[in-house]
Structures are given as structure tokens and as C-alpha cells.
Amino acid sequence: xxxxxxxxxxxxxxxxxxxxxxxxxxxxxxxxxxxxxxxxxxxxxxxxxxxxxxxxxxxxxxxxxxxxxxxxxxxxxxxxxxxxxxxxxxxxxxxxxxxxxxxxxxxxxxxxxxxxxxxxxxxxxxxxxxxxxxxxxxxxxxxxxxxxxxxxxxxxxxxxxxxxxxxxxxxxxxxxxxxxxxxxxxxxxxxxxxxxxxxxxxxxxxxxxxxxxxxxxxxxxxxxxxxxxxxxxxxxxxxxxxxxxxxxxxxxxxxxxxxxxxxxxxxxxxxxxxxxxxxxxxxxxxxxxxxxxxxxxxxxxxxxxxxxxxxxxxxxxxxxxxxxxxxxxxxxxxxxxxxxxxxxxxxxxx
Amino acid sequence: xxxxxxxxxxxxxxxxxxxxxxxxxxxxxxxxxxxxxxxxxxxxxxxxxxxxxxxxxxxxxxxxxxxxxxxxxxxxxxxxxxxxxxxxxxxxxxxxxxxxxxxxxxxxxxxxxxxxxxxxxxxxxxxxxxxxxxxxxxxxxxxxxxxxxxxxxxxxxxxxxxxxxxxxxxxxxxxxxxxxxxxxxxxxxxxxxxxxxxxxxxxxxxxxxxxxxxxxxxxxxxxxxxxxxxxxxxxxxxxxxxxxxxxxxxxxxxxxxxxxxxxxxxxxxxxxxxxxxxxxxxxxxxxxxxxxxxxxxxxxxxxxxxxxxxxxxxxxxxxxxxxxxxxxxxxxxxxxxxxxxxxxxxxxxxxxxxxxxxxxxxxxxxxxxxxxxxxxxxxx
Numbered sequence: 001x002x003x004x005x006x007x008x009x010x011x012x013x014x015x016x017x018x019x020x021x022x023x024x025x026x027x028x029x030x031x032x033x034x035x036x037x038x039x040x041x042x043x044x045x046x047x048x049x050x051x052x053x054x055x056x057x058x059x060x061x062x063x064x065x066x067x068x069x070x071x072x073x074x075x076x077x078x079x080x081x082x083x084x085x086x087x088x089x090x091x092x093x094x095x096x097x098x099x100x101x102x103x104x105x106x107x108x109x110x111x112x113x114x115x116x117x118x119x120x121x122x123x124x125x126x127x128x129x130x131x132x133x134x135x136x137x138x139x140x141x142x143x144x145x146x147x148x149x150x151x152x153x154x155x156x157x158x159x160x161x162x163x164x165x166x167x168x169x170x171x172x173x174x175x176x177x178x179x180x181x182x183x184x185x186x187x188x189x190x191x192x193x194x195x196x197x198x199x200x201x202x203x204x205x206x207x208x209x210x211x212x213x214x215x216x217x218x219x220x221x222x223x224x225x226x227x228x229x230x231x232x233x234x235x236x237x238x239x240x241x242x243x244x245x246x247x248x249x250x251x252x253x254x255x256x257x258x259x260x261x262x263x264x265x266x267x268x269x270x271x272x273x274x275x276x277x278x279x280x281x282x283x284x285x286x287x288x289x290x291x292x293x294x295x296x297x298x299x300x301x302x303x304x305x306x307x308x309x310x311x312x313x314x315x316x317x318x319x320x321x322x323x324x325x326x327x328x329x330x331x332x333x334x335x336x337x338x339x340x341x342x343x344x345x346x347x348x349x350x
Numbered sequence: 351x352x353x354x355x356x357x358x359x360x361x362x363x364x365x366x367x368x369x370x371x372x373x374x375x376x377x378x379x380x381x382x383x384x385x386x387x388x389x390x391x392x393x394x395x396x397x398x399x400x401x402x403x404x405x406x407x408x409x410x411x412x413x414x415x416x417x418x419x420x421x422x423x424x425x426x427x428x429x430x431x432x433x434x435x436x437x438x439x440x441x442x443x444x445x446x447x448x449x450x451x452x453x454x455x456x457x458x459x460x461x462x463x464x465x466x467x468x469x470x471x472x473x474x475x476x477x478x479x480x481x482x483x484x485x486x487x488x489x490x491x492x493x494x495x496x497x498x499x500x501x502x503x504x505x506x507x508x509x510x511x512x513x514x515x516x517x518x519x520x521x522x523x524x525x526x527x528x529x530x531x532x533x534x535x536x537x538x539x540x541x542x543x544x545x546x547x548x549x550x551x552x553x554x555x556x557x558x559x560x561x562x563x564x565x566x567x568x569x570x571x572x573x574x575x576x577x578x579x580x581x582x583x584x585x586x587x588x589x590x591x592x593x594x595x596x597x598x599x600x601x602x603x604x605x606x607x608x609x610x611x612x613x614x615x616x617x618x619x620x621x622x623x624x625x626x627x628x629x630x631x632x633x634x635x636x637x638x639x640x641x642x643x644x645x646x647x648x649x650x651x652x653x654x655x656x657x658x659x660x661x662x663x664x665x666x667x668x669x670x671x672x673x674x675x676x677x678x679x680x681x682x683x684x685x686x687x688x689x690x691x692x693x694x695x696x697x698x699x700x701x702x703x704x705x706x707x708x709x710x711x712x713x714x715x716x717x718x719x720x721x722x723x724x725x726x727x728x729x730x
Binding site for chain 1: 462464491492494495496503504508511512513514515516517518519520521522523525526532544545547548549551552555556706709710711712713714716717718
């Protein structure tokens, strides 16, 4: 399947897709723009709001020129008020709309946490299923350029902790387009997390509208020795690690979680039962993070299949530094995954 | 020098000159003015402004009176039920019936309301089944599942957080081209919240069809109105958001109705939002968990008892020959009977299904939840 493939860059895409004539490759950011354009065109209830959505840059290109096509009433640059705007999106959703709220950075979302966790996530539950809040909140995580402690966090586990919310983190352009549509039509509040480093990635994306199911992980690479579960940018690091490890005779299976909540535990346990070893690579912090939850769930359901202690590759328990030198020491990548896999192979229990 | 830099320099020169002119010829000038109107139609003695009151028919007055008696009866019985341990903590509406019912009746059935927790009167006026309200206060989510056709969102227990929701709903109505309005109720305490600011600011900028109803009952639990804001009125805050604010005598149901009706009509004409401050008084404790005698004087409460909304309407209706003691006795008896029947219905209602604990977290249960429903033996 062309869309389950992960391409590192344009050249790689062109090389690998060369055998399939007519396969269209577009970037992650264009995939998001295309999904949004199609929904705005086909559904009057869909609208986009957020700070700067009509700027020339268009939120890294993902909302570029939408206000020109669909008008300033449907692509709305809002007053600066994260919590209020979230409440307004909730109110519009209650009145039958399907808002797509965009935050330039996930770091701004703590300001709207009250509306997200106390309202969006709760209304359906608290009032006997009478009202639902189909709000999609797009937010961007990133790293580099000295973004530092307040502008480059990776807060997925904060949202995943809240019952009533769904959290998705697409890694490929194909998933970005399909999951955005699924999120908008899900019927629940969905936090949609994009990594800025993925925006220029190219992959196969069909032109027509389609959905990718929320709650389904995908095996990006089959392997027999170790399972590497990853999300978002870390999927690429995991793929690179698997490639290097192959040269050393270690066969890794790479699972792209795609959805953080609800977690696709069946795909994870299925893989671990086969390999007996699990590494979880996440863009967020290690403590109380996605890795902790994935491993706990696998231990609960497939403890006896584990041949070695599971390992997390994630951020150390410190804020993001600004200095490039410190950043280099801060962020884990391919090497850390390779190291984790190798350590695991010598730490097998008898 | 590049053209851009030349232009920038010229702009700088221009700005400097305008500023210099202002400073030379107009050291101080008034650039904005606002005034806050206060509306009262029937005063505490039951005397009415003839021209304003004439729009109300006898049957309007009776509807106001009877709905207030019903809501007060509901309220009294709720307080008794709480003392008997038959419902949980309850927030009394005593003294605020006119603010709640006068405003609620001014909205059309097609409009949507966002009440706070102290708005039983609003819900009753909108025809919300009282037995469901009792269920809600007894701790049953299903009590807030409004029946079809009753356009009311669940009561907001968090303070002020539903103000942006109303703005959003009103905005959705505008986008959809519907001729509808959204109304939201909050207190003087709620007006200090960031949500109030953000919700009203957005409403002003996007001119949405919303009516913001501040129920200024003078006390936010133990915080008096004067400690809530240094502004003379809450109504005047609207002017900072670019729309009209008005203060009404919240214990005069005709004034509340008139001001709200005008605001709803204005909203539906596409002329934007209005903030209405209903100047009223909470005669009871904040909730059944509170003791207001610890922070406010008996004299103050006594003074407001004389201004409560039923007294003046009764006096005015009596003068008009619409009220008699027999009429009120019959109304009160009917109200009590219907409230008792509703309590019976509430207490006889089936207990919730344990599966509800999982069922409503998401629009559809997740795979894990489906498995849990099976494991717990709750699957239907």
C-alpha cells in the first residue's frame, strides 16, 4: 500500500514511488490544507478559527488563502483570547457547527485548558449524552530555532489524560489528511497534534476526500526481534533506527500509533506477542508520558510475552533549552532508539 | 535611501506633526461618551409608568404572576427536600423570580438559553419539566437532558465559563443565517471572570445575536457587589466592548421583560448583542451549604424583602382589578399540587443504568470501553 509507506524526503518519495506511475506526492502541510479546503467546500457547518489563520503564511501553509476562498466569516482570525475562543468554538459546536480551532503552538493551550477539560470533554457525559461537542483543536508542536521552554513543548499526554477527549498525532501526509477529516466528523472533541518538522515531508495523498480511522495504529515496518512503537516525528526516527539495526542483523517492527487516545492496544500487544520486546519513542516527556501508558497497558495485557523490560525513549524531565548545544543533548533520536534496542537484547530475562 | 525607508521617514514626520497639532490646539478632548440607562416600570409600591406598562395585557400580567408563584413553590419545596436529605445541595432563587422569568419569557421558543446553576425559574418559565430538575438536584445526569423542543442548554455550575459558549452559539446562528438569538445568565461574580471579558469582546467584534443577562443579586457567596468591581454598574462594561448595556430593576418583571424583549428583537435584526444587568437581590443563602447571616446584615435583607418582585406585581394587579385573594389562593394551591406531582414523578423514576458510567464518555464507546461493558456485565 503506497500510503502506509514512510518517506524521509522528496527524493526518497520519488525514488520509491517511481515504480507506481501517477502516484501523487504532496507535503504534510498541503495535505492538511487540502483536507480543510474540501471540508469547507462541502460542508457549511465547518469553519476555521484561530489566531493568525488568515496571515500571509497561513499557519505554516496549512490555512493558506482559505479566507480568500471561503470568506472571513468562515476562516476567522480571532481576538487574542485562547480560553474564550475555545469556549466560543464549543458554543458553536453545541449549536450544530463543526469548528476547527487552530493554535500555532500547543504551548498556548494551557490557557484554554479549562474550556477543554472542564467543558468540551465533559458536556456529553454530564448531561446524559444530550449534547456533544464536535470541536477539532489543531495544535502544533515543534523543536529547534531556540523555541525553548515556552514554545516547543509536546503536551499530548496532558490531553490524553482527560476522559472525553481524543488525541491524534499523524506522522504522514496521508494520515494528516485522513485523520483531520475523521476528527472533524468524530462527534467528540479531538486534539489534533502536528509536529512542525513534518510539514515538508512528502507522501502519497489521494486527491479525493477520505478518512483514516481514529484509534487504529499501523505497522510501518514488519520485524521479528523488537517492537518500536512511536508517534509523530519519532516514527521517522524509529524507521531510521530500524534501517541501521537491520545492518547489524536486528529485525525491528515499527508501529505508528497515529492515535494516542484511544490507544490501539490490540495492534501493540499483537506485535509484542511476536517480538517479546518493546521500545516506545515519544516526542514528549518521559515521566507520566505516552510511553508510560503504552508500556503499562502492554504489561497488563501481555506481560508473559515480554522477554526484557520495556524501554522508553523520550524527553528528560527538564524544560526545553534554547541553546542549540543544549538542544542537541536534550532531544532523543535515532541513536537513542538504537541504543535502547541493543541494551534490551542483552538484558533479556532467563 | 530606499523608497521604503523614505516612506517610513515621511510617515514618521506625518505622525509627529499630527501629534504636535493635537498638543498645540487640543490639549484635552473628549473622544468617547456613554450613559447607562436604568429601566423600571412598576415601582416597589406597585405604581406604574402608564405609557410603558400599557403594552402588557391582563393575561400577560397573570402569566408573569402565575409563573413566579410556580417557581417560588418549586423553590420552597426544593429547600425542604434538601433539609430532608432527599436532594443534594440546592441554590435558592428566592427574590430573583422576576429577573429570571421576565427575561426567559421574552425569548422565542426558537432561541437558545444558557443558564447558570441558580436559574430554576428560567427553566420552569421555558417549560422544562420540574421533575427533571428535581432529579438533577438529587444527582442524576439525566435531569439535564432537555426534552426535544425545549431549547435550553444544561445549567453551568462553573461560574461564567458558559458566557463564551453563548457567544459561540449566537455566532453559529449568524453563520447559518438563522433568525435566532442566544441568551446567557451569569451573576455579578461571573462578570469578573476572564470568560466574561473574552465572550463579550468577541460578541462585540463579530456582532453576534446574543443577550447577556447579568443577574446582579449583590452577593457572590460572601463577596459584596462593591468588592466585585469598582465600576458603578455592571451594565456599563458593555460600552468597552462596543455595544449597549442597560440596567433594569430586576425585581420588576415588566421592566425585565421589556428590556430583554428589546434586546432579543435587536439581536434578531442583526444589530448585535446587549448586556442587561438585572439589579436584584438574593434573599436566601448562596446555597443550602451556606449561611449568609455570617456576612451580611439582617437589616439589609429585611429592606430587600420589601422590594421583592411578587409584592409589587400583586399591588399593581390589585389596583387594576386583576388580583384577588381568592385568585392567588387558587393559583398557589394549583402550583403546590403540580409541584408535588412532579416530586412524586422524580422520586419514582427508574435509577440510572450502571452502564451510563461508561456510555456517555464519548459519542460512541471506545474499543476498551466496549470490552469493559462486557467485563462488568453491563452490556445490553
